[in-house]
Amino acid sequence: MRYKGPVPRRMVDWVNTRVATLRTSPRWGRMVSRHLTVVTYTGRRSGRTFSTPVGYRRSADVVTIGVRLPERKQWWRNFSGEGGPLSLDLDGAERPGHAVANVDGRGRVTVTVRLGER
Template sequence: MGYRGPLPKNAVDRVNTCVGTLRTSPRWGRLVRRHLTQVTYTGRRSGRTVSTPVGYRRAGDVVTIGVRLPDAKNWWRNFTGEGAPLSLELDDTERTGHATAHRDAKGRVTVTVRLEKDA
């Protein structure tokens, strides 16, 4: 049985702040950034720019983000259907791409980002 319901905003904010601090740490940042990035996107309904840290895997120009506890989170829903653009930090560089979210038969959610070619 999976978690149902929203996570408390103050708890989420604390975790995101800690992750952000680790990502920029002179000591641990390089190691942490191999597995964690920050995605930035515009909310479909709110129109606000939002940034959130996520775990990822990369294979060439495709980045895969596995969403943990998807029913307790909303950010990935911005990428359902046709998807939407976003940016993410990879190798200390901001990259842009197009993301689409998919929920499988077991309820797991994956966001797939196809990176734009470097100019």
């Protein structure tokens, strides 16, 4: 079943809060943190700081984030073109990086982050 229409902001905030809480849980935190991180960035137009949990894969200093349902999400658009700075919560610390979003021919979006760059 495909959901049609916008997801209410309250629901998104509720889910994001629960996921972020799971990452710091004494029981589940280590396991969840291997697959989920929190991206913190500044919006290009608003200048406001945002944080959102995302799934990721890491290989050395390169983190790959596959954006699910990209047509319904806005955050990744801050990293289109030349990309931009962000930070990721990895290994219990904030790690700065430079992210670039790529949209393939099928509309799938991948955000590639090079850690240590700004």
